[in-house]
Amino acid sequence: QKEVEQDPGPLSVPEGAIVSLNCTYSNSAFQYFMWYRQYSRKGPELLMYTYSSGNKEDGRFTAQVDKSSKYISLFIRDSQPSDSATYLCAMTSGGGADGLTFGKGTHLIIQP
Amino acid sequence: SQTIHQWPATLVQPVGSPLSLECTVEGTSNPNLYWYRQAAGRGLQLLFYSVGIGQISSEVPQNLSASRPQDRQFILSSKKLLLSDSGFYLCAWDGGADEKLFFGSGTQLSVL
Numbered sequence: 568q569k570e571v572e573q574d575p576g577p578l579s580v581p582e583g584a585i586v587s588l589n590c591t592y593s594n595s596a597f598q599y600f601m602w603y604r605q606y607s608r609k610g611p612e613l614l615m616y617t618y619s620s621g622n623k624e625d626g627r628f629t630a631q632v633d634k635s636s637k638y639i640s641l642f643i644r645d646s647q648p649s650d651s652a653t654y655l656c657a658m659t660s661g662g663g664a665d666g667l668t669f670g671k672g673t674h675l676i677i678q679p
Numbered sequence: 680s681q682t683i684h685q686w687p688a689t690l691v692q693p694v695g696s697p698l699s700l701e702c703t704v705e706g707t708s709n710p711n712l713y714w715y716r717q718a719a720g721r722g723l724q725l726l727f728y729s730v731g732i733g734q735i736s737s738e739v740p741q742n743l744s745a746s747r748p749q750d751r752q753f754i755l756s757s758k759k760l761l762l763s764d765s766g767f768y769l770c771a772w773d774g775g776a777d778e779k780l781f782f783g784s785g786t787q788l789s790v791l
Contacts, residue, residue, distance in 0.1 A: 610782035
């Protein structure tokens with residue numbers, strides 16, 4: 568079983584829709600969770616950072632962590648064509664970023 | 680604010696040629712520095728990380744090496760490139776205070 572599982576997509580939705588991106592993981596020690604957005608041929612950009620369980624909201628983005636289910640989600644409201652990108656989840660138990668485990672990313676396409 | 684510079688953006692090299700990719704960070708001191716490789720369908724692979732000048736940890740045995748001659752400079756090198764070295768190379772840094780990782784813009788390396 569891989570440590571972090573993420574559906575590669577592509578996920579194609581119409582503009583304005585609510586998007587749900589997800590990752591599952593197996594290591595119960597993970598407690599720091601991140602979402603990165605990566606445009607084609609660019610470096611990943613940190614989008615959301617969450618510690619432990621719960622929700623965090625930033626504008627149109629909401630990150631949700633359910634440690635009991637080992638499941639994290641990123642919701643995008645009122646999706647825009649500019650949200651088209653690959654979204655990577657990342658997580659670690661702590662002790663530094665060298666312990667970060669990344670998902671392989673979900674390719675999201677927002678149709679105008 | 681902190682910025683990370685990585686160059687070149689694109690590089691085409693023949694098999695057997697040497698490689699030198701450079702990364703510098705501005706606006707912070709004593710950062711932890713990382714080199715990742717991203718191959719299609721394989722996700723992000725941590726190659727090297729460094730917690731200080733001259734201190735390099737290798738995550739994967741390979742044809743590549745890294746050096747940190749200055750506090751905010753990280754160099755990825757190879758004496759003889761292989762076809763399998765092709766990929767998207769990313770430099771990243773963290774401030775050591777948390778697990779947030781910040782990436783450069785990446786170098787697309789094609790070995791032909």
